[in-house]
Amino acid sequence: MNCEILCVGTELLLGNTVNTNAAALSGLLAELGVNVYWHTAVGDNPGRLKEAVAVAKGRADLIVTTGGLGPTYDDLTKNVLAACFGRKLEYHPEEGEFLKAWFAKNASIRFTPNNLQQAYLPERCTVFHNDWGTAPGCAFEEGGVRVIMLPGPPNECVPMFRACAVPYIRSLAGEVILSHQIRVFGVGESAVEDRLRARMEQMQNPTLATYAKVGEVMLRVTAKAPTEAEAERMCAPVVDMVKAELGDAVYGVDVESLEALCLGLLRERGLTFATAESLTGGLIGARLTALPGASAVYKGGAVTYCNEVKAGLLAIDRDMIEAEGAVSYETAAAMARGARAAVHADLAVSATGLAGPDGDGVHPVGTVFVGLADGENVWVRELRLGTRRERVRALAANHAFDMLRRYLQGLPIMME
Amino acid sequence: MNCEILCVGTELLLGNTVNTNAAALSGLLAELGVNVYWHTAVGDNPGRLKEAVAVAKGRADLIVTTGGLGPTYDDLTKNVLAACFGRKLEYHPEEGEFLKAWFAKNASIRFTPNNLQQAYLPERCTVFHNDWGTAPGCAFEEGGVRVIMLPGPPNECVPMFRACAVPYIRSLAGEVILSHQIRVFGVGESAVEDRLRARMEQMQNPTLATYAKVGEVMLRVTAKAPTEAEAERMCAPVVDMVKAELGDAVYGVDVESLEALCLGLLRERGLTFATAESLTGGLIGARLTALPGASAVYKGGAVTYCNEVKAGLLAIDRDMIEAEGAVSYETAAAMARGARAAVHADLAVSATGLAGPDGDGVHPVGTVFVGLADGENVWVRELRLGTRRERVRALAANHAFDMLRRYLQGLPIMME
Numbered sequence: 001m002n003c004e005i006l007c008v009g010t011e012l013l014l015g016n017t018v019n020t021n022a023a024a025l026s027g028l029l030a031e032l033g034v035n036v037y038w039h040t041a042v043g044d045n046p047g048r049l050k051e052a053v054a055v056a057k058g059r060a061d062l063i064v065t066t067g068g069l070g071p072t073y074d075d076l077t078k079n080v081l082a083a084c085f086g087r088k089l090e091y092h093p094e095e096g097e098f099l100k101a102w103f104a105k106n107a108s109i110r111f112t113p114n115n116l117q118q119a120y121l122p123e124r125c126t127v128f129h130n131d132w133g134t135a136p137g138c139a140f141e142e143g144g145v146r147v148i149m150l151p152g153p154p155n156e157c158v159p160m161f162r163a164c165a166v167p168y169i170r171s172l173a174g175e176v177i178l179s180h181q182i183r184v185f186g187v188g189e190s191a192v193e194d195r196l197r198a199r200m201e202q203m204q205n206p207t208l209a210t211y212a213k214v215g216e217v218m219l220r221v222t223a224k225a226p227t228e229a230e231a232e233r234m235c236a237p238v239v240d241m242v243k244a245e246l247g248d249a250v251y252g253v254d255v256e257s258l259e260a261l262c263l264g265l266l267r268e269r270g271l272t273f274a275t276a277e278s279l280t281g282g283l284i285g286a287r288l289t290a291l292p293g294a295s296a297v298y299k300g301g302a303v304t305y306c307n308e309v310k311a312g313l314l315a316i317d318r319d320m321i322e323a324e325g326a327v328s329y330e331t332a333a334a335m336a337r338g339a340r341a342a343v344h345a346d347l348a349v350s351a352t353g354l355a356g357p358d359g360d361g362v363h364p365v366g367t368v369f370v371g372l373a374d375g376e377n378v379w380v381r382e383l384r385l386g387t388r389r390e391r392v393r394a395l396a397a398n399h400a401f402d403m404l405r406r407y408l409q410g411l412p413i414m415m416e
Numbered sequence: 417m418n419c420e421i422l423c424v425g426t427e428l429l430l431g432n433t434v435n436t437n438a439a440a441l442s443g444l445l446a447e448l449g450v451n452v453y454w455h456t457a458v459g460d461n462p463g464r465l466k467e468a469v470a471v472a473k474g475r476a477d478l479i480v481t482t483g484g485l486g487p488t489y490d491d492l493t494k495n496v497l498a499a500c501f502g503r504k505l506e507y508h509p510e511e512g513e514f515l516k517a518w519f520a521k522n523a524s525i526r527f528t529p530n531n532l533q534q535a536y537l538p539e540r541c542t543v544f545h546n547d548w549g550t551a552p553g554c555a556f557e558e559g560g561v562r563v564i565m566l567p568g569p570p571n572e573c574v575p576m577f578r579a580c581a582v583p584y585i586r587s588l589a590g591e592v593i594l595s596h597q598i599r600v601f602g603v604g605e606s607a608v609e610d611r612l613r614a615r616m617e618q619m620q621n622p623t624l625a626t627y628a629k630v631g632e633v634m635l636r637v638t639a640k641a642p643t644e645a646e647a648e649r650m651c652a653p654v655v656d657m658v659k660a661e662l663g664d665a666v667y668g669v670d671v672e673s674l675e676a677l678c679l680g681l682l683r684e685r686g687l688t689f690a691t692a693e694s695l696t697g698g699l700i701g702a703r704l705t706a707l708p709g710a711s712a713v714y715k716g717g718a719v720t721y722c723n724e725v726k727a728g729l730l731a732i733d734r735d736m737i738e739a740e741g742a743v744s745y746e747t748a749a750a751m752a753r754g755a756r757a758a759v760h761a762d763l764a765v766s767a768t769g770l771a772g773p774d775g776d777g778v779h780p781v782g783t784v785f786v787g788l789a790d791g792e793n794v795w796v797r798e799l800r801l802g803t804r805r806e807r808v809r810a811l812a813a814n815h816a817f818d819m820l821r822r823y824l825q826g827l828p829i830m831m832e
Contacts, residue, residue: 013453015440017439022435023428024431026430038456041454052454282697282698293774294721300721308759312759342728
């Protein structure tokens with residue numbers, strides 16, 4: 001199945017909104033074994049949208065639209081798509097009742113009759129009810145082309161795709177497509193490919209593909225089979241093979257991120273956690289606390305952007321900092337120990353280094369020390385993380401979470 | 417001039433990479449008065465790229481491509497575009513010499529002859545030299561259609577667009593297009609539009625447009641004139657009118673963000689700054705320290721994700737926290753005062769509240785108190801910031817920076 005994602009919204013063309021839907025849906029479609037060959041974005045303009053649909057009809061078997069399903073005059077995706085495929089819009093009473101009830105409950109938002117426009121959908125379609133907002137989506141087939149329409153806000157579009165479009169597409173395939181994501185930290189994409197290439201090239205079902213993320217590699221194993229159990233059985237040996245080949249660098253299968261893994265492991269063990277951040281300036285704490293439930297394990301910590309605060313908040317010996325330098329093994333170790341003690345946590349991580357662009361005249365930009373302390377020991381990684389400020393900071397945070405997860409998984413904490 | 421942005425790269429279609437180039441270039445083209453009507457992304461596939469170019473040629477006056485200019489076999493944008501417009505590629509010796517010198521300097525990256533592919537560009541083109549990487553871009557015109565080709569990595573594509581494509585497009589227009597961005601915090605987009613709509617509708621040159629960002633509004637004033645001085649003279653009264661209409665809510669013109677404004681103002685005044693973060697978990701510090709030069713003003717602070725740490729690191733009276741609650745005016749005030757004292761900074765901000773999804777049984781999710789303390793006074797804003805965790809946290813950080821900038825600009829710190 002060859003797919004075009006057609007995003008509708010003038011805000012995309014003004015550069016005001018980054019089109020994250022196209023990337024998110026592409027990733028989900030890839031997991032389903034659907035080939036996404038085209039992304040198109042057009043504005044809220046009926047003429048240009050009509051032309052874009054004509055182009056898409058001529059080349060794709062599946063068109064997934066985002067945006068333009070709302071109640072205002074510039075929401076025209078349904079009208080244009082229905083017209084392009086020779087269908088009328090019809091009122092869906094159950095969606096209409098849902099909208100009336102929604103507005104009754106959300107009394108602060110005034111109900112206007114145009115809101116009922118959202119309950120009009122192309123005739124003979126499968127309705128995708130919207131549990132995350134008001135505008136429903138839908139799917140239909142006409143002349144060999146399948147159309148799926150989803151709302152534009154990413155926090156409606158992506159969950160609705162998972163909940164409604166994924167089962168719809170799976171049912172079309174007549175077979176189960178199942179995939180697992182293997183997450184790897186500490187080995188580069190080219191090294192992963194070098195080790196696995198020969199086997200990847202031989203594989204047809206399941207398939208194995210690699211994707212680079214910031215400082216990470218993700219491998220996706222995808223199997224097609226008549227049943228889910230059969231697809232699972234086909235994936236299992238491939239997952240095992242990758243784990244055997246890459247060892248400790250595999251931090252999880254189907255986990256969201258290093259920090260999400262750490263949060264889960266800390267909760268399981270009933271352990272608490274603290275941070276002492278210099279070059280990351282709060283990023284490690286911010287990434288952990290972006291996750292719901294962080295408060296169960298994260299107690300807090302210190303952002304010690306200058307030496308005086310390292311000494312003050314974390315009770316680190318000033319003379320030691322002067323002697324060893326703020327960017328040093330010893331300071332990273334003292335920060336982790338100090339944060340653990342100051343916050344009365346079971347474990348603490350620390351990060352100190354040079355994110356650039358300015359250096360300290362001693363170390364090259366990108367020099368970073370990341371520490372981990374428990375009640376007895378402290379471990380420090382010395383790293384060179386390049387020269388791009390945002391990347392240096394993000395990688396330093398990744399290393400902190402990687403040390404923490406290795407500790408919690410009972411693995412050696414130092415790499416190589 | 418009607419433009420299509422054509423992004424080439426399989427990584428976009430796999431969902432592995434979010435297409436930030438399309439948004440960034442769209443914003444810059446809008447500033448130049450160019451109408452971007454289509455975004456298209458295709459993979460590294462010559463057949464589909466050729467078809468996409470044919471579609472673009474049929475509807476756009478300007479095609480801007482990103483990606484596919486590198487040295488490997490799947491970098492095919494130049495070959496396909498040149499073929500579509502009936503041009504040959506020719507070797508540009510000055511770019512070839514640059515590449516040889518670049519590889520001599522970056523000895524760790526091995527030079528292979530295929531790297532010289534990058535010095536081949538369509539005949540009779542304007543070369544855009546790449547100061548941020550190796551692959552040059554270019555521009556040419558054929559049959560009334562202009563083509564601009566840029567490399568794919570955003571840290572090459574966007575600066576090259578600014579440095580090379582902006583002057584090229586300006587020179588085509590035969591007139592100067594100049595714009596200013598007015599940044600607004602604390603007034604919603606619809607309220608801004610209500611106050612300015614009548615005047616916006618009357619305006620033709622300069623134009624005034626509004627754009628919503630997370631918790632912010634941006635207004636763009638764009639003037640076209642024969643000279644830059646003339647365009648500046650035309651913009652000035654519109655900027656003044658918006659400032660007069662929106663008052664203190666305008667936090668700056670042509671500034672990058674609230675935190676960048678704060679960093680500049682703190683540096684000007686030689687003042688230092690601290691943070692005490694609860695629900696934001698380090699986000700305020702992380703946003704400030706994402707900016708180069710933050711170390712000149714930011715000393716650090718505490719992430720106090722539990723009450724014990726609020727009491728411990730910031731010397732806040734535990735009984736007071738128990739009595740008033742962690743989410744309270746008094747706790748926010750004590751956190752700001754405590755961080756200022758603990759870190760010996762001139763100013764401190766604090767944030768405490770409920771980001772959700774769980775509440776505390778007392779306040780609704782989204783209840784946030786944001787504080788600011790100097791040596792004498794403390795100010796606290798009580799806010800209701802909705803129910804989406806990431807948005808609540810981002811808005812809380814915005815409010816902290818807004819209070820700080822108002823303090824530094826000598827404005828009333830409390831809103832309304």
